[in-house]
Amino acid sequence: MKIKLINPNTTLSMTQSIQEAALRAARPGTQVYSVSPQWGPESIECYVDEYLAVPGVLKEVIKGDREEGADAFVIACFGDPGLQAAREVTRKPVLGICESAITTAKFLAPYFSIVSVLDRARKVTEDAVSAYGAEKFCRSIRSTGLSVLDFGQDPERGLEALALEGEKAVREDGAECILLGCAGFVDFAQDLERRLGVPVLEGVTPAVKLAEALVDMGLGTSKASTWGWPEKKQFLGYPLFSETDLMFEED
Numbered sequence: 001m002k003i004k005l006i007n008p009n010t011t012l013s014m015t016q017s018i019q020e021a022a023l024r025a026a027r028p029g030t031q032v033y034s035v036s037p038q039w040g041p042e043s044i045e046c047y048v049d050e051y052l053a054v055p056g057v058l059k060e061v062i063k064g065d066r067e068e069g070a071d072a073f074v075i076a077c078f079g080d081p082g083l084q085a086a087r088e089v090t091r092k093p094v095l096g097i098c099e100s101a102i103t104t105a106k107f108l109a110p111y112f113s114i115v116s117v118l119d120r121a122r123k124v125t126e127d128a129v130s131a132y133g134a135e136k137f138c139r140s141i142r143s144t145g146l147s148v149l150d151f152g153q154d155p156e157r158g159l160e161a162l163a164l165e166g167e168k169a170v171r172e173d174g175a176e177c178i179l180l181g182c183a184g185f186v187d188f189a190q191d192l193e194r195r196l197g198v199p200v201l202e203g204v205t206p207a208v209k210l211a212e213a214l215v216d217m218g219l220g221t222s223k224a225s226t227w228g229w230p231e232k233k234q235f236l237g238y239p240l241f242s243e244t245d246l247m248f249e250e251d
Helices: 012-025 047-066 083-088 097-108 119-131 148-153 155-173 183-196 204-216
Strands: 002-006 031-035 072-075 094-096 112-116 138-143 178-180 200-202
Touching: 002 012, 002 047, 002 204, 012 031, 012 148, 012 183, 012 204, 047 072, 047 083, 072 083, 072 097, 072 204, 083 094, 094 097, 094 204, 097 112, 097 119, 097 178, 097 200, 097 204, 112 119, 112 155, 119 138, 138 155, 148 155, 148 183, 155 178, 155 183, 178 183, 183 200, 183 204, 200 204
Parallel strands: 002 031, 002 072, 072 094, 112 138, 112 178, 178 200
Antiparallel strands: none
């Protein structure tokens, strides 16, 4: 089994952290490999970042599907940028770490809170929670006030900020599980779980395990209608894609 993880930003140190977390999660015999697109933002914290990251994500899914023999894909950013579009360009399972974390949290606790990055990113996270029909399970979305790059530059400060907001979510908001709202937080989950006394999920681990399960069951993306192949048409002015990249097989 071969699972491709795509970090939609171009910060390779984060991609390496994602790869290490995926290796810890995957069972023996599962090959996991993590990449960043050659084109995109260095971090993702707002709508502009998300939308500009999507072409790079789609390019990596198409490449993994046609050239690398990937059996499943994980989009490793908590906003799940490009997830719906990625499901249109492959039959293989495509998972986002936000959807995977929310799905897993609902098995573990009746209520969860999300702790994330900048205040302005709250709406992006709210949109994801709403899209997955999880509003009644989400007690709060708390921000640390730090950027993605701040966490990379000062991990200790980042850990303390996550712990502070996580404690408030448990004590004040009634959260019984904490979701870490950034793929760059993969190294903090175990420390935070010990400190907070509730399950703490970073989305990479759940996504890898769910991807393994879907491949084991022989399940793939439905092409019946909504996630069917894109219609044939010209796509002008996208140097990231070759002409054949955007030509898809017919059912």
